[in-house]
Amino acid sequence: MAHKDVKIHIIGAGVSGLAAALTLKKAGYNAQVLEQAATIGGRVNTTINGAMKLDHGFQVLLDHYPAAQEFLNLDALDLVKFSPASVIYIDGKKHVIGDAQRDMKYAWKTIVAGVGSVSDKWKVYTLSRKLKQKNLIDIFKSPEKTTLQYLQDYGFSEKMIKSFFKPFYTGIFLETQLQTSSRMFEFVFKMFSEGNATIPAAGIKAIPEQMAHQLDGQIRLNTTVKEVVADTIQLVNGDNLKSDYTIIATPADVLVPNLPKSNNPWHSVQTLYFDTDDHGFDQPIIGLIAGDDCLSNNFHFLNDVFENHPKVISVSVVAKHDLTKDQLEERVRKELIEQAHIKAGDLIQMMEIKKALPTFDSIQYAMSPTETQLTQNIFLAGDQLSNGSLNAAMLNGKAAAQAVISNIENGIFV
Ligand SMILES: Cc1cc2nc3c(=O)[nH]c(=O)nc-3n(C[C@H](O)[C@H](O)[C@H](O)COP(=O)(O)OP(=O)(O)OC[C@H]3O[C@@H](n4cnc5c(N)ncnc54)[C@H](O)[C@@H]3O)c2cc1C
Incomplete structure (x- = not known):
């Protein structure tokens, strides 16, 4: 069998499966991507509702992710950058805290903001300098502790943690207690310090769409895999596909018999979209609600992000x-008016993403190619293998593809 004739399948057209398919394609291999949904992108999705772009959960692309630079044409995505700042509401009072190294206009606002002491703000600056110098390998080799412990050990005051780090990182880690690994904190903080939080002008789904565009004819939608055993993929419709190499770019424990089931829970999030008469902040910026016992965590105005958006x-x-759902809608509306003086109008849509981010006993940067190989025929990808980010999802897809290529090219035929 010629190298290029081997049958390769990828299960899942999320960004990880797409990165695997692109890596294989670059090396001259045409993989078939099997996707159960009617659309590509997995967790990265946008509903277009008339003139509105409603992402499935607030999600940003950090443009300094190494994988983003490698797999995406960032210029073509026409990225809208969020300001390197947050508007924080504490007990109805507005504070602005921002990165003065990136935009001097935030220097004074940050110093006078009632969010932590001057010493806390100096520590944010020194931490940013430290993490810019720390490379990714060292970050992911560092001993792990919770983010909360890390911030306390660094000397931040309880007030600074409660009024800035907790609300900000709750929105990123999708958990409220800052229990996520300090490795992930350092990684994300570094990415925020070095680059920008962005959303493509067409909505977050433009990311997988750009990737899928290069895979013409290789993606089979509405195709659910039931089981993978050795070189056979069984679909739920009863069809069997012969596959010399299969990359499972989604949790594999439900597809491969006898694999231990993962007990790690997933973090979830609910996103509520309201129409509003409020004109917004006139720039894309993240709002945080840091009041005690508030359910609302972060917010932004879509009209600040997308041009000509309602x-x-x-x-x-x-x-x-x-x-x-009705009680939550009312509660969020009440918190917006009481905490941030923003009047929310009709609810447009409420989205609940139950499996938004995987959780881990230990966070890694990404898998090495050899680590992705499960059996002679089966390889693993997906963010759930190392950390919950677009970066890890793409890099793990690439690693699995590289492992397949090296198996083929080193003569390890199945
Ligand atoms: C609300 C939210 C906010 C986030 N915020 C950020 C952020 O700000 N920055 C960041 O970097 N990351 C963020 N993430 C994480 C990021 O979206 C994920 O890390 C990434 O999308 C994971 O991609 P994946 O391909 O590994 O998995 P998925 O996107 O889950 O893709 C798996 C695919 O496999 C398919 N599939 C599953 N089972 C089968 C089967 N049996 N047969 C066929 N197909 C199957 C699924 O339908 C899906 O399309 C966020 C995620 C969410 C949900």
Whole structure:
């Protein structure tokens, strides 16, 4: 069998599966991507509702992710950059804290903001300098502790943690207690310090769409895999596909018999989109609600981000609660007016993403190619193998593809 005739399948057209397919394509191999949904992108999705672009959960691309530079044409994505700052509401009062190294206009505002002491703000600066110098390998080799412990050990005051780090990183880690590994904190803080938080002008889904565009005819939608055993993929419709190499770019424990089931829970988030008469901040910026017992975590105005977008506010709720959807809608509306003086109008849509981010016993940067090989025929990808980010998802897809290529080219035929 000629090298290029081997049958390769990838299960899942999320960014990890797409990165695997692109890596194989670059090396001259045509993999078939099998996707259960009617659309590509997995967790990276945008609903277009008339003139509105409603991302499935607030999600940003950090443009300094090494994988973003490698897999995406960032110029073509026409990225909208968020200001390197946050508007924080504490007990109805507005504070602005920003990165003065990037934009001097935030220097004074940050110093006078009632969010931590001057010493806290100096520590933010020194931490940013330290992490710019620390390379990714060292970050992911560092001993792990919780982010909360890390911030306390660095000397930040309880006030600074409560009024800035907790609300800001709750929106990123999708958990409220800062229990996520300090490695992930350092990685994300470094990415925020070195680059920008961005959203493509067409919505977050433009990311997988750009990737999928290069894979013409290679993606089979509405194709659900039931099981993978050795060189056979069984679809739920009963069809069997012969596959010399299969990359499973989604949790594999449900597809491969006898694999131990992962017990790690997933973090979830609810996103509420309201129309509003509020004109927004006149720039893309993240709003944080740091009031005690508030369910609303972060918000932004879509009309600040997307050109000619109707006035819409997006609010993320991360904290666990037992409210009904109607009660949650009212609660968020009340918090917006009481805390941030923003009047939310009609609810446009409420999205609940139950499996938003995987959780880990230990965070890694990305898999090496050899680590992705499960059996002679089966390879693993997806963010859930190392850390919950677009960066890890893409890099793990690439690693699995490289492992397949090296198996083929080193003569390890199946
Ligand atoms: C609300 C939210 C906010 C986030 N914020 C950020 C952020 O700001 N920055 C960041 O870097 N990351 C963020 N992430 C994480 C990022 O979206 C993920 O890390 C990334 O999308 C994971 O990609 P993946 O391909 O590994 O998995 P997925 O996107 O889950 O893709 C897996 C694919 O496999 C398919 N599939 C599953 N089972 C089968 C089957 N049996 N047969 C066929 N197909 C199957 C699924 O339908 C899916 O399309 C966020 C995620 C969410 C949900």
